Amino acid sequence: MNRTRLSLWYVVTYLCLTGLLFFFFPEQTLRLLLSNGDYGTVMPRVVGLFMFCLGIVVAQIVRNSTQQLYATTLGVRVIFLAGFLFVYLKSRDPMFLVILGVVGFGVLLTGFNYLRERRTSRQAMTQA
Numbered sequence: 001m002n003r004t005r006l007s008l009w010y011v012v013t014y015l016c017l018t019g020l021l022f023f024f025f026p027e028q029t030l031r032l033l034l035s036n037g038d039y040g041t042v043m044p045r046v047v048g049l050f051m052f053c054l055g056i057v058v059a060q061i062v063r064n065s066t067q068q069l070y071a072t073t074l075g076v077r078v079i080f081l082a083g084f085l086f087v088y089l090k091s092r093d094p095m096f097l098v099i100l101g102v103v104g105f106g107v108l109l110t111g112f113n114y115l116r117e118r119r120t121s122r123q124a125m126t127q128a
Contacts, residue, residue: 001067001121003113008062008073011106015055022048035095070114077107 021029026044030037061069080103088096 001065001070001114001117004070004110004117005062005065005067007106007110007113008058008070010109011073011077012055012059012062014102014106015051015058019048019050019052019055022051024048030095033095033098035093037091037093037095070110074107074111074114077103077110081107 018029021032022044026039026041026048029048030039030044058073060066061073081100084096084100084103087093088100
């Protein structure tokens with residue numbers, strides 16, 4: 001599951017980078033993500049802190065090659081996608097479409113590699 005593992009570095013990167021940006025530069029980060037909402041500075045910083053810490057957890061999953069959690073990372077991100085779509089429909093803030101695109105790309109990247117490597121692994125097991 002090497003390609004799946006590598007695809008998770010994308011997740012680590014966007015979580016940690018965006019988390020730090022939200023924490024230290026909330027207004028600028030909101031603008032960068034095309035937000036048209038008013039979220040103040042406290043909540044974006046809290047969100048940034050959560051994102052950064054979640055990035056650390058995913059980094060540990062990748063670093064330790066915890067393959068049992070690869071599918072969980074996909075499932076959690078699918079829930080996030082549904083949530084971001086819901087919040088976009090309620091707020092019409094384009095930031096949530098940007099986030100939906102970033103997370104969605106990661107889901108496709110990890111999902112494709114995960115399914116491909118599982119199929120290859122099953123074929124190797126049946127041939128042995």
